[in-house]
Amino acid sequence: MTSQVDQSEAVDGPDGNGGASVPAAPLGGRQGPAKPIRRLDRVIIRFAGDSGDGMQLTGDRFTSETASFGNDLSTLPNFPAEIRAPAGTLPGVSSFQLHFADHDILTPGDAPNVLVAMNPAALKANIGDLPRGADIIVNTDEFTKRALAKVGYAADPLADGSLEAFHLHKVPLTSLTVEALKESGLARKDAERAKNMFALGLLSWLYHRPTHGTEKFLRQKFAKKPAIAEANIKAFRAGWNFGETTEDFAVSYEVPPAALAPGTYRNISGNLALSYGLIAASQRSGLPLFLGSYPITPASDILHELSRHKNFGVRTFQAEDEIAGIGAALGAAFGGALGVTTTSGPGVALKSETVGLAVSLELPLLVVDIQRGGPSTGLPTKTEQADLLQAMFGRNGEAPVPIVAPATPAECFDAALEAARIAVTYRTPVLLLSDGYLANGSEPWRIPQVDELPAITPDFADGPNHVLEDGSEVFWPYQRDPQTLARPWAVPGTPGLEHRIGGIEKQDGTGNISYDPANHDFMVRTRQAKIDGIAVPPAVVDDPSGEARVLVLGWGSTYGPITAAVRRVRADGGVVAQAHLRNLNPFPANLGAVLKGYDKVIVPEMNLGQLALLLRAKYLVDAQSYNQVRGLPFKAAQLADVLWAAIGTLEENDV
């Protein structure tokens, strides 16, 4: 392995001086390898194998090692919906891609520099994504005639010359692992299972990753099975040593730490950040957190995570169905809790009627939608952002709901706090739109100080708020705050404020049932005005030269690839402005003016143009969609081409 290609597709910013050789230096506490070390500015690795091969775990561990080393990073787990698809088949391939760098990066990378393929299926499923010159490490033990035939290889690709364009490293990972563990007393089958740790050890050597964390992790994970723990650690070390001694790997690589803003960091996935954001919102508001949820991919991890934190006063309720999940959360909100329900698109569809009830009751409620490919069951484990219009309009009647959408995994923390702030301040259900890519992807996160976090004030009603003509003081549940138009939140147990609310139209002020036409018209418009009036931060445009004529506008998880594309275009001399929306309802107040400031507005979305539709309807701008619904994030190179084309069209018109 003497060349670490640096293909242009993977560019996530201007090319650095990748490839400069530096003298071998001993790593901290470990004898330095006797081989030359080359310095790279970034690397993209993809681990691929059977769903049962432990590729997600391998990727997670490499990520942790990389995070603790101080690189910036971005990850993309990609796995089938089937828990254990038939072994050795293409549908059963599970992969984990990791991009790490010595500088700030935004995406998991377009194309891998290195593919680790644990079997022929993994090779076949991923080879198409590899640029020429990439390194491929294959587990030769799995390249049997039968395994090759299973995925339709007529000839052995390791021998027929079809991989000539790549640097192929043929490593018998399984037998080397078994050999390394022959003294362990483990059955061959159990020993074979540690081959992913052998591969991890090899890659850890190749990129000088710190190993202490993985060994500690393995000891904890297999605390009850010390023999398995030791076997995995042994396989991991054997992989490292193999790299150091084998002649196949002539060089190892170093990616120096990235220069991140000062602070204390950890690596965090979107769903974990979102869970922590919900707990933080509960702590900052003083409202006990109640989660009503029904298991659904890719949202279930939030239910799992929150159920572990009962000592924060968190109540988690695994309901009988999606409707009961939101119903229980709404019931808890009526009782003064921070009511939350977590789901994905199909679940939102089932919850629609209850969201409408919450709109009518004007109670705080968080509805978290971790979007996945649709319609119907769609692609449960793949990402998409096609629930925007469902979130916006998917209810009967005029039922406006604020929408918040994080742009990166770490931002899911802030989005949860922001959604809670809006819900509590304005007494309204709020939809938080994350997606599968944010949920499972991870990145370094600067851990905030608790007192930096926004305070959320429930401001419960505690007494009468209206005086009748006869001078008596009464409580009116729909007497609004003149600024926010929010109604009072009076919780059971508060004496004198007993009141009844429901889904039937209510008389303004008293909240009594009213079928009066003028009152209904007033209430519909008032509920809309309340949402329209929510204070959200202005849209920030990144237009360094101030001369851009093309604006690229995105929302949600496309932030990474869009920003990477913008950097590429600018690095090559292009002029383009970028803005990204975190609040989709209401839009930032300045958005109309921003859009009208550019000759061309490009809106890349992982749907068929849902944000573009809203922009066109609201602002009468000719927003141009660029769409992809492949279940995978955009590639930076692909979007850069789109931006260049937009710039080019304008210039042609000028000629």
Place this chain on the structure above:
Amino acid sequence: MSDTFPSLKLVPKDDRPQSAKDFKTDQEVRWCPGCGDYAILAAVQSFMPELGIRRENTVFVSGIGCSSRFPYYMNTYGMHSIHGRAPAIATGLAASRPDLSVWVVTGDGDALSIGGNHLIHALRRNVNLKILLFNNRIYGLTKGQYSPTSEVGKITKSTPMGSLDHPFNPLSLAIGAEATFVARTIDSDRQHLTSVLRAAARHQGTALVEIYQNCNIFNDGAFEILKEPATRDEALIRLQHGEPITFADHGVFRDPDGELRVAPVTDANRDQVIVHDAHALSPARAFALSRIADADTLHHTPIGVLRDIQRPVYDTLMADQLATATSQHGPGDLSTLLAGNDTWTVG
């Protein structure tokens, strides 16, 4: 009062005297004149002071249907929600607020048709809810379609040639769904209705009370046989815990094959009349009793408490887990949580 109503031990008491009037709202009651719901409302309003708890700690939650207008007429906290979902909403409320007395008011369509799933799961969880199921065997609010408790062959607007659906037996369903408290009463029998409400309020956990309720517009006289002085004594079986199950010179006996059977009581068989045990852990006897009535004529309809057993209450168990987690790990510290175990510092 906590001795009388152990289920309300966490609910603040009210020392001030209360009357039925305190539980009436200023809203005009809008059920059809002659509806059985009026009698139930009056009975509940009269009964509530007996609980001795603060009115503001009482919540009525309902779904959709005629019966579900009930909360508007109770001067407590209340929510008129959406069709079938009241048990789910009330579960979230009760599970997060053990200091409340939470009541669900529902009907045969609301609870057994669109909301059937929530009902059975509330029952098996044993959340501290009192569910009043007004059963009139018809859809009233949508103007007269058959319901899941309507008899086979019933002619309604949606079944001009007669209903094909086999009906649910709500009490059998509840017992099958692991309910810990199952009772039946009748709208017009104020005294019996109140006694069943009292038993339900005492019960720790979910109580299901089926109330036969007359819809005088769309299904008038559905329960007339149980109300008419001329027929009711031989049609109704009034269950009393610990008492032999007898009525109008008849008794309930067990056949050699285990089936329950109604037969005249004689001196020879008097000691074989079965004695009602509402606290029996096995649901078998209660289930058999729930099915002893003739489905067509309603003859031998048992009313009263069929089943009333002790099982840990969901809200209490949930609160216990929070307390255990807090005592094991200490109260949660947000800074520690956010930092995790694997951090690095820059600058």
